[in-house]
Amino acid sequence: xxxxxxxxxxxxxxxxxxxxxxxxxxxxxxxxxxxxxxxxxxxxxxxxxxxxxxxxxxxxxxxxxxxxxxxxxxxxxxxxxxxxxxxxxxxxxxxxxxxxxxxxxxxxxxxxxxxxxxxxxxxxxxxxxxxxxxxxxxxxxxxxxxxxxxxxxxxxxxxxxxxxxxxxxxxxxxx
Amino acid sequence: xxxxxxxxxxxxxxxxxxxxxxxxxxxxxxxxxxxxxxxxxxxxxxxxxxxxxxxxxxxxxxxxxxxxxxxxxxxxxxxxxxxxxxxxxxxxxxxxxxxxxxxxxxxxxxxxxxxxxxxxxxxxxxxxxxxxxxxxxxxxxxxxxxxxxxxxxxxxxxxxxxxxxxxxxxxxxxxxxxxxxxxxxxxxxxxxxxxxxxxxxxxxxxxxxxxxxxxxxxxxxxxxxxxxxxxxxxxxxxxxxxxxxxxxxxxxxxxxxxxxxxxxxxxxxxxxxxxxxxxxxxxxxxxxxxxxxxxxxx
Numbered sequence: 168x169x170x171x172x173x174x175x176x177x178x179x180x181x182x183x184x185x186x187x188x189x190x191x192x193x194x195x196x197x198x199x200x201x202x203x204x205x206x207x208x209x210x211x212x213x214x215x216x217x218x219x220x221x222x223x224x225x226x227x228x229x230x231x232x233x234x235x236x237x238x239x240x241x242x243x244x245x246x247x248x249x250x251x252x253x254x255x256x257x258x259x260x261x262x263x264x265x266x267x268x269x270x271x272x273x274x275x276x277x278x279x280x281x282x283x284x285x286x287x288x289x290x291x292x293x294x295x296x297x298x299x300x301x302x303x304x305x306x307x308x309x310x311x312x313x314x315x316x317x318x319x320x321x322x323x324x325x326x327x328x329x330x331x332x333x334x335x336x337x338x339x340x341x342x
Numbered sequence: 343x344x345x346x347x348x349x350x351x352x353x354x355x356x357x358x359x360x361x362x363x364x365x366x367x368x369x370x371x372x373x374x375x376x377x378x379x380x381x382x383x384x385x386x387x388x389x390x391x392x393x394x395x396x397x398x399x400x401x402x403x404x405x406x407x408x409x410x411x412x413x414x415x416x417x418x419x420x421x422x423x424x425x426x427x428x429x430x431x432x433x434x435x436x437x438x439x440x441x442x443x444x445x446x447x448x449x450x451x452x453x454x455x456x457x458x459x460x461x462x463x464x465x466x467x468x469x470x471x472x473x474x475x476x477x478x479x480x481x482x483x484x485x486x487x488x489x490x491x492x493x494x495x496x497x498x499x500x501x502x503x504x505x506x507x508x509x510x511x512x513x514x515x516x517x518x519x520x521x522x523x524x525x526x527x528x529x530x531x532x533x534x535x536x537x538x539x540x541x542x543x544x545x546x547x548x549x550x551x552x553x554x555x556x557x558x559x560x561x562x563x564x565x566x567x568x569x570x571x572x573x574x575x576x577x578x579x580x581x582x583x584x585x586x587x588x589x590x591x592x593x594x595x596x597x598x599x600x601x602x603x604x605x606x607x608x609x610x611x612x613x614x615x616x617x618x619x620x621x622x623x624x625x626x627x628x629x630x631x632x633x634x635x636x637x638x639x640x
Binding site: 201 | 357358367368369370371377380552563564
């Protein structure tokens with residue numbers, strides 16, 4: 168899988184699986200934080216606020232998983248997996264633009280949630296440990312819930328002209 | 343120089359975040375350079391050198407802002423002069439890991455004359471060029487790697503010039519390590535940067551880093567993902583310099599990623615030769631109070 172480097176899914180233990188899941192949430196949190204910072208600097212406040220919210224949500228997911236890991240494996244050192252994870256649930260680096268609308272930001276988040284679903288769905292058949300399979304199945308299903316929440320927000324804003332790209336500034340032009 | 347990570351006893355290994363400064367990048371949202379920076383943090387963490395053992399030198403341009411975004415020493419210098427300054431830093435402080443960062447304009451236009459000399463001297467530097475085929479910081483003018491026919495504000499009817507091929511350029515001057523990467527494959531890019539940093543001698547990584555504001559559609563990450571071809575999957579032997587030259591000719595047409603060339607028997611670096619010469623000459627050095635004797639007739 169291109170989103171992970173050198174991880175052998177067949178050999179993952181439950182502890183490894185939790186470490187991997189924590190890294191995935193952490194990466195998504197950090198990416199959303201980066202996006203919020205980038206857009207704040209470039210006066211794209213509405214989308215920045217949305218990405219800040221996404222960062223907070225990803226942090227909640229991360230901390231829940233971390234607590235679970237701590238309860239199951241107290242005192243055991245985490246496997247350093249973060250460097251092996253790339254864009255699993257985090258939106259792609261170039262998914263933001265200056266003056267992007269909230270509508271575009273929501274589409275970015277939805278694409279990221281769909282990507283995460285695909286990741287877990289593709290990983291599950293490769294897993295040999297039943298506990299990890301149960302964990303990944305649970306995480307895959309959560310991605311469906313997250314997608315539904317983003318879609319709900321999209322529907323809520325669909326009638327709001329201020330969320331539409333047309334309400335925002337034009338892209339920069341060469342001079 | 344041994345670049346292997348050697349954490350001190352009881353010291354936690356350095357993490358990518360340890361190389362990240364408090365300064366927030368002001369690149370356009372979505373810029374490819376964000377990916378390069380992340381890959382760089384990861385590569386530095388894999389090598390494990392302390393930030394104070396690293397120096398980033400750059401010229402002028404969007405990507406030349408990189409020194410400010412790391413916790414290492416940094417010098418955001420003048421346009422096109424990153425390489426001469428980096429060479430001076432390395433000779434004065436050979437124990438530092440010296441990394442040069444800049445764009446294709448800074449490296450192959452304004453500073454183009456310096457590249458050949460840094461290569462022929464084989465000073466132990468890593469040169470990361472963020473090649474976006476446009477002058478982004480000054481709002482979209484034709485750059486030295488811009489493809490022929492490109493319409494920009496300085497070529498409104500289409501460029502009549504053939505672009506510089508950075509890969510062929512550095513290979514032809516004898517660079518010992520030449521690679522190409524894209525932020526579309528961040529783990530691959532981090533591994534390539536790490537390998538370049540470990541190479542004992544002049545190493546060069548051409549990074550196709552899209553300009554999201556003034557770049558062409560076919561130069562964006564989405565297009566990179568579709569067209570990139572890892573050299574490893576083509577069975578390319580990175581020790582074969584002629585094969586590397588042949589593949590490098592496809593710059594601008596194909597997007598090959600990976601190591602084009604790695605000298606299997608790296609020659610001594612200039613900095614090592616300078617140190618050896620200094621050690622030799624110091625034996626016959628006059629005492630300071632006799633220094634003027636060299637200019638006086640007996």
